Amino acid sequence: MRAVGVERYGGPEVLRVVELPEPHAGPGQVRIRVHAAAVNPADTLLRAGVVDHLLTELDPPYRPGQDAAGVLDEIGPGTQTDLRVGDRVMAIVTPIEPSGGAYAEYIVLDADQVAHAPAGSSHAEAATLPLNGLTARLALDMLRLPPGRTVAVTGAAGAVGGYAVQLAKADGLRVLADASPSDEELVRRLGADVVVARGADVAERFRAAAPDGVDAVIDAALLGTAVLPAIRPGGALALLRSTGEPGTDLLAGLPNGVTVHEVYVPQYGHARDKLEQLGRLAEQGALSLRVAGTFPPERAADAHRALEAGGVRGRQVLEFGHQNQENV
Structure with a gap:
């Protein structure tokens, strides 16, 4: 099968289309014929070698990708699931696990990582939901704010920030959000x-x-630290990347009993109920599935460059065509 991987770490240019053995579902697993895989900031960290210490049980080429959408085409023996072969599905993927990342024509996952794709969505649209939607959902679940309370969202025009705004509103919260002048109407x-x-x-x-x-x-x-003065005494801050990782600062001397929650989305990697709930909200129009652009696997480097250049609204998506197979 075709996949996109890295043999050596570096910039976007190290991404290559490679041929890998086609995987098959084992007990408790299902296989997805991948049509779309979203491109996320975490994928650039894997490509650059930042998470090399977590890949010790895998052999190169290492494969990025934490969102997959496509068609379920194989169910492993003894697997308990209401999914059926031919279902349109979406999944959250953890590239540091034996499955590897989502940048591949086929991926095998535990059945509880996979949910029905929102009805009426394209594969590309469905691929934008699992990682970013679950990240926002986990952040709100960790904050445990009752309806009527106020949450502020930074980066509200981006993929995770946009889902955080919409999920917070669905939870009955008052939402403050930031935006550039060109994004103000979008965030509203x-x-x-x-x-x-x-x-x-x-x-x-x-x-x-x-x-x-x-x-x-x-x-x-x-x-x-720049947002800490906005928080009331005893309030909380949800960080979407661990302190000290690229793009973050080390938080020290937190004011007035502010609690920091580090949102580690693999905690919801097998929370199929949460993923199905996100799908239902998307079907109802409560969540907006935003595709910033699509690229074939051969242009994965261009997708990474576009992401790293900033200003992307929604997610870039790699689309895998399947020759001689219907694009269900």
Whole structure:
């Protein structure tokens, strides 16, 4: 099968289309004929070698990709699932596990990593939901804010930030969000109650809208310490990347009893009920599936370059065509 992998770490140019043995589903597993795999910031970390210490049980080429969408085409012996061969599905993938990443024509996963794709969605659209939607869902679940409380979201126009805004509204929260002038209308359409200008001093603008401080911040823009002044005493900060990882700062001396939650989405890697719930919300129009652009596997490097250049709204998606097979 064709896949996109890296034999050596580096910039986007190290991504290559490679031929790998076709995998088959074992007990408790299913196989997806992948039509689409979203491109996420975590994929660039794998490509650059930042997570090399987590790949000790795998052999190169290492394969990025944490979202897959396509058609279920194989169910392993003894697997208990209501999914059926031919179902359109989406899945969250963990590239550091034996399955490898989602950048491949076929991927084998545990059945509880796979859910029905939202009805009416394209494969590319469905591929934008699992990782980013579950990340936002986990952040809100960790914050445990009751309806009526206030949450601020940074990076609200991005993929994770957009889902955080929409899921927070579905949870009955008041949502403050940041946006550039060109993104303000988009963020309002996502459902934010108050939209402020983005930037390093965004905490001051959040405070102007919530003088006593917000109950929590979901920091999709990775602003770190810059958003702490927006949070009320005893409030919380949800970090979408561990402190000290690329793009983050080390948090120290947190003010007024603020609690920090590090959102590690593999905690929901087998939470099929959460993924199915996200699919239902997408079907209802409560979640917007935003595809920023599509690329064939041979142009994976271009997709990574576009992501790293910034300003992407939604997700870039790699599309795998399957010759002599119907694009169900």
